[in-house]
Amino acid sequence: MSVLVFTENWDGKFKKVSFELVSYASKIAEMLNTQTVAVSIGDVQDDELNTLGKYGADKIVSVKNDQLNILDNQAYTSVIAQVAEKEEAKVVVIAQNNMGKAIAPRLSVKLKAGLGAGISKLPSSVEPFTIFKKVYSGKAYSNVVIKSDVKILTLAQNSFEFEENQKSATIEEFNATVDAVKTSVSDVQKQTGKLLLNDAEIVVSGGRGMKSADNWGAIEELAEVLGAATACSRPVSDEGWRPHGEHTGQTGKIIAPNLYIAAGISGAIQHLAGISGSKCIVAINTDKDAPIFEAADYGIIGDAMKVLPELIEAVKEIK
Amino acid sequence: MKILVCISNVPDTTTKAKFVNDNTAFDTAGVQWIINPWDELALTRAIELKSDAANSIENITVITVGGKDAEPTIRKALAIGADDAVRIDAEPKDAYFVAAQIAEYIKNNPFDLIFSGIESADHNGSAVGGMVSEFLNIPSVSAVSAASIEGGQVKLTRDIDGGNEQVTPELPVLAIVQKGIAKEPMIAAMRGIMMARKKPLNVVAPIEVEVLTEVVNYEMPQPKPPCKMIEPENVKELVDLLQNEAKVI
Numbered sequence: 001m002s003v004l005v006f007t008e009n010w011d012g013k014f015k016k017v018s019f020e021l022v023s024y025a026s027k028i029a030e031m032l033n034t035q036t037v038a039v040s041i042g043d044v045q046d047d048e049l050n051t052l053g054k055y056g057a058d059k060i061v062s063v064k065n066d067q068l069n070i071l072d073n074q075a076y077t078s079v080i081a082q083v084a085e086k087e088e089a090k091v092v093v094i095a096q097n098n099m100g101k102a103i104a105p106r107l108s109v110k111l112k113a114g115l116g117a118g119i120s121k122l123p124s125s126v127e128p129f130t131i132f133k134k135v136y137s138g139k140a141y142s143n144v145v146i147k148s149d150v151k152i153l154t155l156a157q158n159s160f161e162f163e164e165n166q167k168s169a170t171i172e173e174f175n176a177t178v179d180a181v182k183t184s185v186s187d188v189q190k191q192t193g194k195l196l197l198n199d200a201e202i203v204v205s206g207g208r209g210m211k212s213a214d215n216w217g218a219i220e221e222l223a224e225v226l227g228a229a230t231a232c233s234r235p236v237s238d239e240g241w242r243p244h245g246e247h248t249g250q251t252g253k254i255i256a257p258n259l260y261i262a263a264g265i266s267g268a269i270q271h272l273a274g275i276s277g278s279k280c281i282v283a284i285n286t287d288k289d290a291p292i293f294e295a296a297d298y299g300i301i302g303d304a305m306k307v308l309p310e311l312i313e314a315v316k317e318i319k
Numbered sequence: 320m321k322i323l324v325c326i327s328n329v330p331d332t333t334t335k336a337k338f339v340n341d342n343t344a345f346d347t348a349g350v351q352w353i354i355n356p357w358d359e360l361a362l363t364r365a366i367e368l369k370s371d372a373a374n375s376i377e378n379i380t381v382i383t384v385g386g387k388d389a390e391p392t393i394r395k396a397l398a399i400g401a402d403d404a405v406r407i408d409a410e411p412k413d414a415y416f417v418a419a420q421i422a423e424y425i426k427n428n429p430f431d432l433i434f435s436g437i438e439s440a441d442h443n444g445s446a447v448g449g450m451v452s453e454f455l456n457i458p459s460v461s462a463v464s465a466a467s468i469e470g471g472q473v474k475l476t477r478d479i480d481g482g483n484e485q486v487t488p489e490l491p492v493l494a495i496v497q498k499g500i501a502k503e504p505m506i507a508a509m510r511g512i513m514m515a516r517k518k519p520l521n522v523v524a525p526i527e528v529e530v531l532t533e534v535v536n537y538e539m540p541q542p543k544p545p546c547k548m549i550e551p552e553n554v555k556e557l558v559d560l561l562q563n564e565a566k567v568i
Contacts, residue, residue, distance in 0.1 A: 102461035105449025114531030117444040139336040143535040182458040182489040190482030259567040280565045302551030310554040
């Protein structure tokens, strides 16, 4: 028996979410009195694989196969299912991100395992196996019992604090059977060196109150001094002031940074649905009745265009 | 080419969530029901693809799992431009149950390109599309932000960390779509609304499916402490609070 966790790497280095997943999985393994097995797909060196031990993995199963260099949902699902069966996994933990959303539902069917999606807390009980999850885009929560023998949980990013310990893990290579893939990939375009919105611990976001695309310099400068990613509200991306990839909200990206700074965003319910998981929200808006202040921890009633330059200077002083 | 769009009947996104029966059921009183926003964008893109004769799309079907109360939403999809509709006559129990029903229908009625939205606005599971594809053992492509057809091949743009890539799948394929797939949801014209009444809406009996998950009850979020207001001239105080009280910078 085991708790299996699917880790993700980026050019051979584990993503931060992988450490969150391993920490989370190891806590469930404690509840079930079993071991934590991490599966890694791709070319990750042993030194890097070993880091998972520090977060609670007892064993690391490393799968290296050239056919897995591109993400084929079917092939990845099949490989993880093979490891899950070999390790007799009772729970499989996966990230609730693009990769996790591609894999977890397929794995649920393949293993006939009930899926608990978008979880941010440990199960309240393992018998019956009861999870707590967001529903109605964060406007409420539900307690859900997973009745199947095997369970799949997807964990919301940045929702679970990871801790280091002194554990060390064993590493095992696994030769997975990979059938011919039915998808091909071309024209890969990616920006490197830019902080990814979903991974950022701090996000600076602008809304219609910024008046025009020309005023985004202040948002970008504040993001730079804070080491933050930039985001925007829906009207801003619809107007074409900013790319769609920056739109946070119910129909855009759902993020949960440690700090979210909303400048000139009124805070429509759909916008709040995308940011309500943030640990701390700062709102800057001219309208004292704007709903963003109900969601915010700290607020300034004022013109973002005037407040931001002062905020940039104040942050520079402490950095 | 035949396209199927999976649609979900969900409360309007501005709805305030309330619960009844000791917090075990969603309070539907006064709720306006809509096509799940991502599914609506998928349908819009399907109609755009069909409007180009070169793509040779013969039919767009929409499918949903739900009771008779879901029919106004299905009619709306027909009014926007779907050719026919299927309603599997069962209350959706969980994502696995819904996906098994849709997959069963597709086994008996094959499609080349199947769209589903990335997430439903009610249970936020991001699960049905991927599950349908695994039941059918066909490829799925997730996080799709653009779809086109070139020479009979489906070309999908998939968002990846920091960018995107082009994916060419074998058919049939299930494309799980997100924002960007269509610019704005298409709005039904009066002629479409009139025609929708005459378009076929087939009601299909469900199959037996084991239910793997069950909602015990719902909870409302804990009320947040009130927002601490800072004067615009005291930006330094904000930075101090973020550093020493919230400890986030």
